[in-house]
Amino acid sequence: MSGMHENARARDGVREVSIIGGGTAGWMTAAALARLIAPLGVKVRLIESDAIGTVGVGEATLPHIRFFNERLGIDEAEFMAATQATIKLGIEFRGWGREGDSYIHPFGDYGREAGGVAFHQLWRRLHAEGKAGRICDYSLPVVMAEQDRFAPPAADPRSVMSSFSYAYQMDATLYARFLRAFAEGLGVERVEGRIVDAALVPDTDHVDHVILEDGRRIGGDLFVDCSGFRGLLIEGALKAGYEDWSDVLPCDRAVAVPCDSAGPPSPYTRATARKAGWQWRIPLQHRLGNGYVYCSDHIGDQEAADDLLSCLDAAPQAEPRFLRFRTGRRRRQWVGNTVALGLSAGFLEPLESTSIYLIQAGITTLVELFPEGPVDPLDAAEFDRVMALEYERVRDFLVLHYFATERDDSPFWDRVRTMAIPDSLSHKMELFRRRGSVVQYKDGLFLEPSWLAVYLGQRVVPEGHDPLADRMPLDKAERYLAELRSQIRRTVDALPRHEDFLKRHCPAAAA
Ligand SMILES: Cc1cc2nc3c(=O)[nH]c(=O)nc-3n(C[C@H](O)[C@H](O)[C@H](O)COP(=O)(O)OP(=O)(O)OC[C@H]3O[C@@H](n4cnc5c(N)ncnc54)[C@H](O)[C@@H]3O)c2cc1C
Numbered sequence: 001m002s003g004m005h006e007n008a009r010a011r012d013g014v015r016e017v018s019i020i021g022g023g024t025a026g027w028m029t030a031a032a033l034a035r036l037i038a039p040l041g042v043k044v045r046l047i048e049s050d051a052i053g054t055v056g057v058g059e060a061t062l063p064h065i066r067f068f069n070e071r072l073g074i075d076e077a078e079f080m081a082a083t084q085a086t087i088k089l090g091i092e093f094r095g096w097g098r099e100g101d102s103y104i105h106p107f108g109d110y111g112r113e114a115g116g117v118a119f120h121q122l123w124r125r126l127h128a129e130g131k132a133g134r135i136c137d138y139s140l141p142v143v144m145a146e147q148d149r150f151a152p153p154a155a156d157p158r159s160v161m162s163s164f165s166y167a168y169q170m171d172a173t174l175y176a177r178f179l180r181a182f183a184e185g186l187g188v189e190r191v192e193g194r195i196v197d198a199a200l201v202p203d204t205d206h207v208d209h210v211i212l213e214d215g216r217r218i219g220g221d222l223f224v225d226c227s228g229f230r231g232l233l234i235e236g237a238l239k240a241g242y243e244d245w246s247d248v249l250p251c252d253r254a255v256a257v258p259c260d261s262a263g264p265p266s267p268y269t270r271a272t273a274r275k276a277g278w279q280w281r282i283p284l285q286h287r288l289g290n291g292y293v294y295c296s297d298h299i300g301d302q303e304a305a306d307d308l309l310s311c312l313d314a315a316p317q318a319e320p321r322f323l324r325f326r327t328g329r330r331r332r333q334w335v336g337n338t339v340a341l342g343l344s345a346g347f348l349e350p351l352e353s354t355s356i357y358l359i360q361a362g363i364t365t366l367v368e369l370f371p372e373g374p375v376d377p378l379d380a381a382e383f384d385r386v387m388a389l390e391y392e393r394v395r396d397f398l399v400l401h402y403f404a405t406e407r408d409d410s411p412f413w414d415r416v417r418t419m420a421i422p423d424s425l426s427h428k429m430e431l432f433r434r435r436g437s438v439v440q441y442k443d444g445l446f447l448e449p450s451w452l453a454v455y456l457g458q459r460v461v462p463e464g465h466d467p468l469a470d471r472m473p474l475d476k477a478e479r480y481l482a483e484l485r486s487q488i489r490r491t492v493d494a495l496p497r498h499e500d501f502l503k504r505h506c507p508a509a510a511a
Pocket residue numbers: 020021022023024025026047048049050052053054055056057058059060061172193194195196226227228229230232254256291323325341342343344350353354355356357
């Protein structure tokens with residue numbers, strides 16, 4: 001282990017990376033750098049404190065995690081068995097537009113474009129005339145989820161089985177443990193100990209070394225702050241500042257409790273709107289994860305816990321755990337030679353399972369910009385630009401779920417239904433209302449089908465449709481939709497049950 005850092009080394013380039021924290025963010029970073037950067041001659045170490053522990057929640061993911069694991073060379077079946085993982089085809093939203101409503105936001109497409117016209121435009125034209133079913137009926141992953149069925153997607157773009165993707169529902173603590181073994185196997189050095197201070201290179205914003213409780217000093221040319229909500233380096237030492245988004249995302253607490261499984265695990269996560277927030281239900285192989293994300297202005301901790309416990313599917317396996325957070329992001333995520341990833345970089349509530357994705361996006365961007373020479377402020381600026389866009393686009397998408405509601409049954413829903421929303425979101429909603437156009441980006445996480453799912457699922461209905469959709473004769477369009485729908489049904493009927501897929505592909509050991 002190195003002692004005090006020598007400043008001269010930084011001028012030669014990054015030879016040593018010190019990761020602060022061993023939660024999901026820390027071990028994802030360690031595993032990725034060990035695989036992708038260490039072969040260039042860079043030493044990777046991770047410092048964590050068992051006494052402090054991790055945040056201990058996080059179960060639902062997005063399909064991007066598959067590409068992260070693949071890039072690292074991780075075997076899917078081994079990973080799924082080790083993390084008690086199930087398949088996730090999307091999220092079911094209950095009671096968001098109105099009480100009693102339900103829709104699934106799938107990882108996949110609605111229909112197929114026909115003659116250069118977006119499918120949803122064609123659907124909108126027919127639906128207005130009562131000649132089309134729910135848009136969900138034209139989405140393979142929605143029908144798969146509703147029927148608890150799963151088989152991996154096909155590569156052939158002509159097959160309807162190529163029209164979806166999938167993610168996992170897993171135990172993120174087990175994932176961190178899995179990645180730890182992986183990273184240590186690739187030579188990552190793990191240092192156990194509690195950091196009590198950090199020293200900067202005089203007159204700079206570069207961290208020179210961190211100081212452990214027992215007096216050890218540990219240096220590095222680049223530090224990755226994965227220390228969780230506390231942001232030990234990025235805020236504690238470097239005062240990056242925090243942009244608070246609680247005006248548009250006012251939930252600030254959560255209570256979590258696992259319970260026994262109540263039947264075979266469904267291949268989707270559920271988010272049910274509640275009086276002062278929403279409740280998650282995430283089926284893993286060995287249990288159900290549950291939690292209530294709420295706004296402390298509108299409900300007390302005890303009432304939230306009682307509400308959650310009263311609507312579990314089966315017996316709780318532990319005492320409820322309370323968590324507090326403030327929605328927003330660090331004003332700068334890369335300062336000097338420190339990059340913040342994970343909860344130390346910001347937090348957006350887990351409504352669309354975006355936290356692990358944002359860690360992954362940060363790692364990918366860091367690897368792309370990894371300094372060849374000395375740490376360069378230009379790289380830091382570019383990193384911040386890319387990550388700011390990622391966070392803002394996720395924020396807008398989350399805000400849409402709250403704002404696009406007709407609920408008026410509690411002060412919480414009155415508040416979010418009438419709040420001022422970011423201009424960037426007003427613009428998107430206006431365009432959709434006018435003629436069903438979904439604003440598209442080159443970068444950014446959520447693509448057209450995701451926006452469509454929430455708009456239509458929460459009763460944001462376009463006034464009209466793209467005139468191009470009128471070019472196809474009505475009877476032909478009707479036949480096209482009917483054939484698509486029955487093709488999806490036939491395909492899903494022939495698929496294995498999700499439960500059987502898990503048993504064959506990746507059975508986990510009993511907990
Ligand atoms: C209620 C809730 C629900 C969530 N659900 C999801 C979900 O479904 N999907 C999803 O993608 N994400 C979810 N998340 C987010 C997810 O939990 C985190 O993004 C993820 O676990 C990463 O956390 P982390 O590694 O940044 O921080 P942590 O897990 O807090 O880890 C911090 C690490 O830093 C170490 N550390 C801290 N201080 C010191 C010190 N002084 N010295 C030494 N070590 C130190 C700790 O020991 C620990 O190892 C959820 C979060 C919350 C709050």
